[in-house]
Amino acid sequence: xxxxxxxxxxQVVADPSRRAMLHMLSKESLSINSLAENFExxxxxVSKHIKILSMAGFITIEDVGRERHCTLxxxxxxxxxxxxxxxxxxxxxxxxxxxxxxxxxTKKQKKHGK
Amino acid sequence: xxxxxIKQNWFFKQAPKIVWDYLTKPELIExxxxxxxFKPVVGHKFSFISxxxxxxxxxxxxxxxxxxxxxxxxKNSATDGKPFTSKIxxxxxxxxxxxELQLVHNGFITIEDVTAHEAGWNHCHKQFEELLKTN
Numbered sequence: 548x549x550x551x552x553x554x555x556x557x558q559v560v561a562d563p564s565r566r567a568m569l570h571m572l573s574k575e576s577l578s579i580n581s582l583a584e585n586f587e588x589x590x591x592x593v594s595k596h597i598k599i600l601s602m603a604g605f606i607t608i609e610d611v612g613r614e615r616h617c618t619l620x621x622x623x624x625x626x627x628x629x630x631x632x633x634x635x636x637x638x639x640x641x642x643x644x645x646x647x648x649x650x651x652x653t654k655k656q657k658k659h660g661k
Numbered sequence: 662x663x664x665x666x667i668k669q670n671w672f673f674k675q676a677p678k679i680v681w682d683y684l685t686k687p688e689l690i691e692x693x694x695x696x697x698x699f700k701p702v703v704g705h706k707f708s709f710i711s712x713x714x715x716x717x718x719x720x721x722x723x724x725x726x727x728x729x730x731x732x733x734x735x736k737n738s739a740t741d742g743k744p745f746t747s748k749i750x751x752x753x754x755x756x757x758x759x760x761e762l763q764l765v766h767n768g769f770i771t772i773e774d775v776t777a778h779e780a781g782w783n784h785c786h787k788q789f790e791e792l793l794k795t796n
């Protein structure tokens with residue numbers, strides 16, 4: 548079901564636990580162990596979330612001694628940015644519709660000698 | 662990091678009063694943005710009825726007739742039902758025998774906001790694409 552290529556950035560951050568992990572990592576890089584301390588879930592469950600975040604490009608995992616350290620990565624966030632851009636397009640589309648409605652209205656009024 | 666704000670400037674050949682009507686009269690709003698029970702009264706709670714069943718719950722925050730209109734824009738996240746709010750601010754400036762209309766859509770402060778918004782729009786994705794094609 549989960550293929551690294553098809554992981555959608557939004558599906559990845561749709562999970563509250565994963566969002567909480569990203570928030571913690573936005574303050575500092577943390578080892579998987581210290582991240583796990585903040586969550587009431589099994590260590591394998593935490594590891595699974597971490598793996599998903601890493602596959603979607605939100606974090607990198609680096610071995611430091613015995614610990615595995617997680618650091619935020621830009622790629623996943625770029626995907627989210629694309630979405631904001633998408634919303635930008637939404638407004639652009641709506642407002643250009645408004646513009647054409649208003650322009651048509653003006654033309655009609657001119658026709659009727661107003 | 663993320664750009665957290667959408668800003669657009671549009672020029673209309675019509676006077677601010679006419680543009681204002683299209684921002685504040687439900688029958689005119691519906692023509693370009695969507696069905697709603699909007700009233701230009703501070704504190705008025707209204708919604709944009711979505712054809713995808715994901716309505717936006719809004720509240721009027723500021724009304725300066727023909728000049729400025731601000732409302733909150735809230736959706737419930739499709740994934741965890743947690744509400745989030747963004748803010749839409751319209752500013753009208755009389756200019757060159759017409760109106761400059763500024764739109765600022767912000768309040769996407771956290772990743773949660775960005776996510777929840779997207780989750781809602783995901784359902785509308787297809788319809789939105791259709792709309793873009795027809796325009």
